[in-house]
Amino acid sequence: xxxxxxxxxxxxxxxxxxxxxxxxxxxxxxxxxxxxxxxxxxxxxxxxxxxxxxxxxxxxxxxxxxxxxxxxxxxxxxxxxxxxxxxxxxxxxxxxxxxxxxxxxxxxxxxxxxxxxxxxxxxxxxxxxxxxxxxxxxxxxxxxxxxxxxxxxxxxxxxxxxxxxxxxxxxxxxxxxxxxxxxxxxxxxxxxxxxxxxxxxxxxxxxxxxxxxxxxxxxxxxxxxxxxxxxxxxxxxxxxx
Amino acid sequence: xxxxxxxxxxxxxxxxxxxxxxxxxxxxxxxxxxxxxxxxxxxxxxxxxxxxxxxxxxxxxxxxxxxxxxxxxxxxxxxxxxxxxxxxxxxxxxxxxxxxxxxxxxxxxxxxxxxxxxxxxxxxxxxxxxxxxxxxxxxxxxxxxxxxxxxxxxxxxxxxxxxxxxxxxxxxxxxxxxxxxxxxxxxxxxxxxxxxxxxxxxxxxxxxxxxxxxxxxxxxxxxxxxxxxxxxxxxxxxxxxxxxxxxxxxxxxxxxxxxxxxxxxxxxxxxxxxxxxxxxxxxxxxxxxxxxxxxxxxxxxxxxxxxxxxxxxxxxxxxxxxxxxx
Numbered sequence: 001x002x003x004x005x006x007x008x009x010x011x012x013x014x015x016x017x018x019x020x021x022x023x024x025x026x027x028x029x030x031x032x033x034x035x036x037x038x039x040x041x042x043x044x045x046x047x048x049x050x051x052x053x054x055x056x057x058x059x060x061x062x063x064x065x066x067x068x069x070x071x072x073x074x075x076x077x078x079x080x081x082x083x084x085x086x087x088x089x090x091x092x093x094x095x096x097x098x099x100x101x102x103x104x105x106x107x108x109x110x111x112x113x114x115x116x117x118x119x120x121x122x123x124x125x126x127x128x129x130x131x132x133x134x135x136x137x138x139x140x141x142x143x144x145x146x147x148x149x150x151x152x153x154x155x156x157x158x159x160x161x162x163x164x165x166x167x168x169x170x171x172x173x174x175x176x177x178x179x180x181x182x183x184x185x186x187x188x189x190x191x192x193x194x195x196x197x198x199x200x201x202x203x204x205x206x207x208x209x210x211x212x213x214x215x216x217x218x219x220x221x222x223x224x225x226x227x228x229x230x231x232x233x234x235x236x237x238x239x240x241x
Numbered sequence: 242x243x244x245x246x247x248x249x250x251x252x253x254x255x256x257x258x259x260x261x262x263x264x265x266x267x268x269x270x271x272x273x274x275x276x277x278x279x280x281x282x283x284x285x286x287x288x289x290x291x292x293x294x295x296x297x298x299x300x301x302x303x304x305x306x307x308x309x310x311x312x313x314x315x316x317x318x319x320x321x322x323x324x325x326x327x328x329x330x331x332x333x334x335x336x337x338x339x340x341x342x343x344x345x346x347x348x349x350x351x352x353x354x355x356x357x358x359x360x361x362x363x364x365x366x367x368x369x370x371x372x373x374x375x376x377x378x379x380x381x382x383x384x385x386x387x388x389x390x391x392x393x394x395x396x397x398x399x400x401x402x403x404x405x406x407x408x409x410x411x412x413x414x415x416x417x418x419x420x421x422x423x424x425x426x427x428x429x430x431x432x433x434x435x436x437x438x439x440x441x442x443x444x445x446x447x448x449x450x451x452x453x454x455x456x457x458x459x460x461x462x463x464x465x466x467x468x469x470x471x472x473x474x475x476x477x478x479x480x481x482x483x484x485x486x487x488x489x490x491x492x493x494x495x496x497x498x499x500x501x502x503x504x505x506x507x508x509x510x511x512x513x514x515x516x517x518x519x520x521x522x523x524x525x526x527x528x529x530x531x532x533x534x535x536x537x538x539x540x541x542x543x544x545x546x547x548x549x550x551x552x553x554x555x556x557x558x559x560x561x562x563x564x565x566x567x
Binding site: 104106107108109111112114140141143145146155157158160162207209211213222223226227233 | 408410411412413415425427428444445446488489490493496517520521522525526527535538
């Protein structure tokens with residue numbers, strides 16, 4: 001083979017590999033960025049973030065995966081995403097609706113509320129008729145091993161925020177869970193948690209996740225929704241205030 | 242510049258002169274490089290000198306660099322010298338001189354490489370044994386143990402070994418302190434100048450506990466107690482990373498630790514223990530053990546998937562046998 005032919009072959013091979021790398025990179029970036037981000041603006045140094053976690057979701061590809069939803073403050077509509085942005089150095093008041101049933105924590109240490117203001121959450125629980133059977137109980141521990149009461153967690157490890165997310169009780173978890181997402185309070189049992197934490201004074205993207213092995217159908221409950229953005233894994237983008 | 246016959250070793254004594262020149266160039270460059278490595282580069286070599294293990298690792302890297310520099314420089318000097326001195330002149334199409342059967346070169350090569358390999362073997366072994374495993378995980382029955390008094394409690398200034406259990410799960414590390422009631426923390430706190438025993442384990446997949454500045458790295462295997470030792474020597478912050486690909490968010494599995502004064506550590510540990518006692522966290526934790534079966538709640542003495550009342554119909558606890566296929 002002549003030098004020219006060899007050089008041409010080398011060039012073609014190089015272009016093929018480079019093209020493949022660029023395609024994969026763009027495909028991945030485009031795939032991640034297709035998730036919408038819900039933006040929260042501060043008012044009086046505070047933002048009110050509203051989340052819910054459901055036993056299923058309204059996607060066409062993985063409808064049986066457990067999933068978080070984020071409420072858009074502009075429209076009050078639930079958005080199937082786990083990306084939201086908040087300003088830096090701001091108090092974030094979280095309202096979290098827990099519609100999914102209970103699953104024990106792998107490490108019950110995360111039953112402890114950490115990193116919130118006061119290291120507590122305020123918990124209420126309602127049955128499918130709207131009856132409040134636990135009313136605004138402020139606690140620093142929701143023990144996932146003592147009763148059916150923890151569905152998932154909301155954890156931002158880089159900020160030291162670990163919050164067990166309560167679930168409806170055992171009979172309600174077994175028989176009356178919400179079956180259509182995004183869930184609504186009417187006709188469904190749910191837990192309602194409120195807590196606050198401070199965002200750092202610097203911008204950055206902070207991963208948040210669930211620490212309950214809630215990936216049904218996957219080894220040890222890991223993988224699947226546990227590790228997928230838009231389901232039980234999310235990112236909080238702290239932007240300049 | 243040498244003449245062509247000299248360059249090809251055509252005159253008596255030419256080979257010896259080349260050898261002397263190469264040796265002189267090599268010895269000067271080697272001395273310079275080793276002095277720079279030892280006195281300029283070594284203080285900045287990873288992982289620093291925050292612990293005894295880290296200091297040994299920094300020393301090891303510097304010694305290996307000092308040992309390797311003469312070899313690398315020897316190769317490069319001979320390479321450059323050959324290009325400059327032994328290059329083919331215009332019109333010279335003769336072959337190089339055959340050097341088969343040169344006993345001196347053969348013996349020198351065998352002795353030289355043997356010395357280097359044996360030196361690395363002995364040095365590496367000593368540096369693994371003397372610093373009690375060099376900060377690496379030694380498994381559940383460590384061969385090289387760190388000196389220190391073992392006790393069920395820990396108090397400052399007693400050379401008592403502090404036991405710290407490192408628990409990995411996707412994607413967070415937590416730390417239990419059995420000498421403080423088995424309290425658990427999401428941040429790693431250690432007292433300075435104290436022998437520490439890490440017991441590293443996992444609740445799900447294989448992770449690896451890498452406390453970079455401390456020079457400690459030990460795999461976290463489920464159902465396994467992997468022991469590693471360290472003695473922190475200076476105050477400061479420690480970055481803890483997972484060093485085993487453990488899932489898609491492996492890169493985000495990190496947190497930070499701190500080496501503090503012994504009295505400050507005791508105050509912190511006692512405070513956390515008291516708070517977790519008061520909040521009921523200690524009662525909610527499983528009894529301290531070297532490894533845990535995450536499908537069992539020890540307080541209930543039962544297998545989690547079979548417990549009614551803490552797993553809802555839609556909240557089943559997925560056991561290890563749960564299939565991978567969704």
